Amino acid sequence: MLDNFPHAVRIKKIIKETPLVRSYFFEYPVRAKPGQFVNVWVAGIDEKPMSIAFDDGKNYMLSIAAIGDMTKVLAHKKVGDYIGIRGPYGTHFSWKPGQRIAMLAGGYGAGPLYFAASKAVAQNCHVDFFLGARSKQHLLFSAQIKKLKNTRFLPSTNDGSAGFHGTSVACWAEQIKKGARYARVMTCGPELMMKAVSDIAWKKKIDAQISVERYMKCGFGICGNCCVDDLGITTCQNGTVMPNSVARKIKEFGAYHRDSVGRKHSF
Ligand SMILES: Cc1cc2nc3c(=O)[nH]c(=O)nc-3n(C[C@H](O)[C@H](O)[C@H](O)COP(=O)(O)OP(=O)(O)OC[C@H]3O[C@@H](n4cnc5c(N)ncnc54)[C@H](O)[C@@H]3O)c2cc1C
Numbered sequence: 552m553l554d555n556f557p558h559a560v561r562i563k564k565i566i567k568e569t570p571l572v573r574s575y576f577f578e579y580p581v582r583a584k585p586g587q588f589v590n591v592w593v594a595g596i597d598e599k600p601m602s603i604a605f606d607d608g609k610n611y612m613l614s615i616a617a618i619g620d621m622t623k624v625l626a627h628k629k630v631g632d633y634i635g636i637r638g639p640y641g642t643h644f645s646w647k648p649g650q651r652i653a654m655l656a657g658g659y660g661a662g663p664l665y666f667a668a669s670k671a672v673a674q675n676c677h678v679d680f681f682l683g684a685r686s687k688q689h690l691l692f693s694a695q696i697k698k699l700k701n702t703r704f705l706p707s708t709n710d711g712s713a714g715f716h717g718t719s720v721a722c723w724a725e726q727i728k729k730g731a732r733y734a735r736v737m738t739c740g741p742e743l744m745m746k747a748v749s750d751i752a753w754k755k756k757i758d759a760q761i762s763v764e765r766y767m768k769c770g771f772g773i774c775g776n777c778c779v780d781d782l783g784i785t786t787c788q789n790g791t792v793m794p795n796s797v798a799r800k801i802k803e804f805g806a807y808h809r810d811s812v813g814r815k816h817s818f
């Protein structure tokens with residue numbers, strides 16, 4: 552990590568990945584591990600946490616959905632424009648060389664898990680990559696995941712337009728039923744999806760790493776905005792990636808989260 556001030560970076564490349572998501576590439580001086588995040592500052596608008604979707608050793612890639620005030624402004628940025636970046640922050644995914652791993656991703660969770668898969672297969676791991684989306688056009692990084700060695704790409708869509716018709720968790724459960732065995736499962740995406748992964752992994756005694764996110768402000772453990780009931784741990788420092796045994800002690804995991812002023816919202 553550098554320090555906790557935003558560093559101005561020049562956007563080198565932008566790729567439109569899906570109707571909503573754009574990937575932004577820029578040089579950054581600190582190397583990241585899969586699962587870590589940075590805080591992105593758009594001057595005059597806001598600052599938001601964003602997962603690092605790839606680090607090639609010189610450049611970061613962030614993949615961002617244009618859904619609200621800050622991200623819609625970001626969607627109008629051009630190559631050559633500057634944004635502020637601080638971090639990287641948080642914990643990261645890990646594995647042992649040669650493990651067979653199931654990865655379950657939804658939404659922008661595809662980025663950190665694609666990053667993790669590319670590193671894990673370089674250490675002879677075998678990955679079953681379960682990528683879920685509402686329809687084919689929202690499947691993020693399909694082309695890149697398909698190209699990874701030692702990786703089986705298992706997409707699923709809610710409308711059946713590509714791959715398994717249903718959720719990525721149902722697709723994973725079907726593979727387990729057919730006899731697939733995993734040393735580890737990693738998940739990053741919508742919380743209800745991750746809760747379902749957590750439940751199956753717990754029942755089947757599969758070692759699991761879960762990415763638990765809450766509303767973040769500082770990103771490095773001082774504001775307390777991302778603390779979770781009842782443990783009181785911060786998800787920016789003690790997460791986002793945590794062992795299933797810890798995630799399952801969080802009373803609000805899969806039940807509710809809090810907004811910027813601490814109001815509860817059910818999932
Ligand atoms: C660790 C982490 C990694 C993330 N990675 C990505 C990513 O890779 N790509 C991506 O598109 N988005 C990512 N997000 C979500 C992102 O931080 C923003 O929340 C989202 O882009 C909406 O911001 P907005 O200002 O455009 O919209 P807003 O209208 O401000 O927010 C829309 C919704 O996003 C959530 N949200 C807003 N601000 C925050 C915040 N500071 N922390 C957590 N949730 C918030 C709230 O549920 C809110 O209702 C990540 C969030 C976290 C916590």
Ligand code: FES
Pocket residue numbers: 766767768769770771772773774775776777778785786787788
């Ligand atoms: S975001 Fe401030 S403590 Fe986690």
